Amino acid sequence: AATVIAVANQKGGVGKTTTTVSIGAALAERGLRVLVADLDPQGNASTGLDIRVGDGEPSMVDVIVDGTPAADAIRATAIEHLDVLPASLELASAEVELVSAMARERALVNGLAGVRDRYQVVLVDCPPSLGLLTINAFVAADQLLVPVQCEYYALEGLTGLLRTIGLVEKNLNPGLAIGGVALTMFDSRTRLAQQVVDDVRGYFAGRAFETVIPRTVRLSEAPSFAQPITVFDPESRGADAYRSLADELLTRLGLA
Amino acid sequence: AATVIAVANQKGGVGKTTTTVSIGAALAERGLRVLVADLDPQGNASTGLDIRVGDGEPSMVDVIVDGTPAADAIRATAIEHLDVLPASLELASAEVELVSAMARERALVNGLAGVRDRYQVVLVDCPPSLGLLTINAFVAADQLLVPVQCEYYALEGLTGLLRTIGLVEKNLNPGLAIGGVALTMFDSRTRLAQQVVDDVRGYFAGRAFETVIPRTVRLSEAPSFAQPITVFDPESRGADAYRSLADELLTRLGLA
Numbered sequence: 459a460a461t462v463i464a465v466a467n468q469k470g471g472v473g474k475t476t477t478t479v480s481i482g483a484a485l486a487e488r489g490l491r492v493l494v495a496d497l498d499p500q501g502n503a504s505t506g507l508d509i510r511v512g513d514g515e516p517s518m519v520d521v522i523v524d525g526t527p528a529a530d531a532i533r534a535t536a537i538e539h540l541d542v543l544p545a546s547l548e549l550a551s552a553e554v555e556l557v558s559a560m561a562r563e564r565a566l567v568n569g570l571a572g573v574r575d576r577y578q579v580v581l582v583d584c585p586p587s588l589g590l591l592t593i594n595a596f597v598a599a600d601q602l603l604v605p606v607q608c609e610y611y612a613l614e615g616l617t618g619l620l621r622t623i624g625l626v627e628k629n630l631n632p633g634l635a636i637g638g639v640a641l642t643m644f645d646s647r648t649r650l651a652q653q654v655v656d657d658v659r660g661y662f663a664g665r666a667f668e669t670v671i672p673r674t675v676r677l678s679e680a681p682s683f684a685q686p687i688t689v690f691d692p693e694s695r696g697a698d699a700y701r702s703l704a705d706e707l708l709t710r711l712g713l714a
Numbered sequence: 715a716a717t718v719i720a721v722a723n724q725k726g727g728v729g730k731t732t733t734t735v736s737i738g739a740a741l742a743e744r745g746l747r748v749l750v751a752d753l754d755p756q757g758n759a760s761t762g763l764d765i766r767v768g769d770g771e772p773s774m775v776d777v778i779v780d781g782t783p784a785a786d787a788i789r790a791t792a793i794e795h796l797d798v799l800p801a802s803l804e805l806a807s808a809e810v811e812l813v814s815a816m817a818r819e820r821a822l823v824n825g826l827a828g829v830r831d832r833y834q835v836v837l838v839d840c841p842p843s844l845g846l847l848t849i850n851a852f853v854a855a856d857q858l859l860v861p862v863q864c865e866y867y868a869l870e871g872l873t874g875l876l877r878t879i880g881l882v883e884k885n886l887n888p889g890l891a892i893g894g895v896a897l898t899m900f901d902s903r904t905r906l907a908q909q910v911v912d913d914v915r916g917y918f919a920g921r922a923f924e925t926v927i928p929r930t931v932r933l934s935e936a937p938s939f940a941q942p943i944t945v946f947d948p949e950s951r952g953a954d955a956y957r958s959l960a961d962e963l964l965t966r967l968g969l970a
């Protein structure tokens with residue numbers, strides 16, 4: 459059955475969606491069957507893969523609040539081997555609706571149970587918060603992939619994230635751990651970027667990936683064409699970097 | 715009494731904190747008495763102004779959950795006329811604690827009531843979500859300032875934000891409206907940035923500010939020195955842009 463990886467960091471705008479979509483596409487290119495599960499009400503991972511949820515169409519909120527089978531909500535993308543369980547704005551109300559639900563932290567793991575054997579990797583794109591949606595991702599996950607932007611505020615947010623991971627590991631999902639820390643949006647014009655890379659490598663040691671994702675114009679433009687970078691500009695620095703990151707992930711998962 | 719402005723956008727990393735801190739410092743430079751109220755558990759606005767909350771020290775979570783007087787939690791900053799009501803990580807638990815509290819959406823407006831007459835402007839830095847903390851900011855606010863990053867995903871998020879503003883305006887705070895939309899992180903290397911500016915100006919018409927904030931290295935470096943840009947590099951493009959934005963805001967508030 460699939461390895462479930464939650465792509466999470468409550469700091470906003472650090473590249474969670476871009477990393478989910480780009481790694482997902484790179485793994486699919488290597489022939490792995492991949493599901494991107496969009497757990498962010500903004501639905502950026504869905505639209506970044508050209509999937510839009512119309513009125514009345516099943517999506518993530520139905521799966522985790524009403525128990526709709528995930529298979530009914532999953533869509534194929536234009537990319538072979540890559541499917542999406544899309545999100546819509548209605549997902550924003552799920553946090554409030556789940557608060558008093560039974561087993562509220564297990565809504566996602568239960569929702570995905572029926573489809574895990576169809577994929578080798580499931581990537582869950584998390585919203586920028588440590589609320590009930592992200593907790594659901596942590597309970598469903600075998601491991602976490604944490605994107606860290608090469609900027610100052612990104613370092614500050616790690617304390618809160620590590621604290622929450624510890625609580626979930628102790629009470630809801632024993633064995634949950636950070637599988638990898640990915641450095642994103644590296645801008646060689648600032649000294650600060652290299653300082654953040656050094657700090658993160660010092661703090662996380664071997665868990666930080668070797669590959670550092672550069673800040674590039676093409677990566678910021680890809681979402682407006684609703685394509686991942688590997689399709690939008692396959693020869694670009696951004697595509698190469700995310701393929702390299704995907705290969706590192708495959709090695710760590712023992713799927714290389 | 716002070717005009718309360720909530721700086722909000724649930725899309726992450728669009729420049730909410732940078733805009734709150736920079737405009738706050740620019741207004742204080744002009745001699746206005748300003749309070750920055752940090753409503754984000756990440757506490758970036760607090761640390762961006764060199765304020766850290768130690769164990770047991772009062773902060774935003776005490777004001778909105780326990781009713782601690784705001785005056786007890788407010789700190790002076792190194793900048794004359796600029797104070798901060800700081801946030802700490804504990805604020806993350808406030809959302810869950812407030813869910814069943816009486817008048818849960820009015821915790822902030824009640825908390826600020828005792829200090830509004832000491833300031834001319836209160837800027838509330840919101841977290842990247844539309845949960846109970848941001849709703850509290852919308853209830854306390856006279857108007858909203860919405861930073862929009864000049865990137866594709868930033869446009870997509872506006873639908874959800876406008877929907878939430880409408881709900882709060884109808885049910886909790888009649889008259890709430892977007893006072894201004896600020897375009898941030900404009901990178902002249904991408905065609906997309908100008909397209910976003912044009913789209914936002916078309917959609918929001920006169921509510922979009924004239925000033926466009928450029929993406930600059932110095933703005934990204936200022937937080938690591940715990941200083942707003944007007945202090946960190948007073949002659950920089952970033953400082954000039956935020957002073958110009960602050961002046962536009964003053965004109966709209968009738969305080970110029």
Ligand SMILES: Nc1ncnc2c1ncn2[C@@H]1O[C@H](COP(=O)(O)OP(=O)(O)OP(=O)(O)O)[C@@H](O)[C@H]1O
Pocket residue numbers: 469470471472473474475476477498502584585586642643644671672673674675677678679681724725726727842865866867868
């Ligand atoms: N390496 C990169 N180079 C240039 N732009 C990038 C890069 N990675 C991401 N971006 C852009 O930066 C913005 C933030 O990235 P993204 O939306 O992936 O972050 P996020 O962590 O998912 O944000 P949120 O917290 O809102 O979910 C987007 O506009 C995206 O297109």
Ligand SMILES: Nc1ncnc2c1ncn2[C@@H]1O[C@H](COP(=O)(O)OP(=O)(O)OP(=O)(O)O)[C@@H](O)[C@H]1O
Pocket residue numbers: 468469470471586609610611612725726727728729730731732733754758840841842898899900927928929930931933934935937
């Ligand atoms: N104009 C700019 N030029 C360069 N860097 C910027 C600019 N504005 C903000 N930044 C940097 O971009 C990152 C995101 O900005 P910021 O933290 O202010 O956004 P935010 O909307 O408050 O994020 P969050 O959603 O996590 O609260 C920060 O590292 C900040 O230093």
Ligand SMILES: [Mg+2]
Pocket residue numbers: 474475476498502583584585
């Ligand atoms: Mg995202």
Ligand SMILES: [Mg+2]
Pocket residue numbers: 730731732754758839840841
């Ligand atoms: Mg912020």
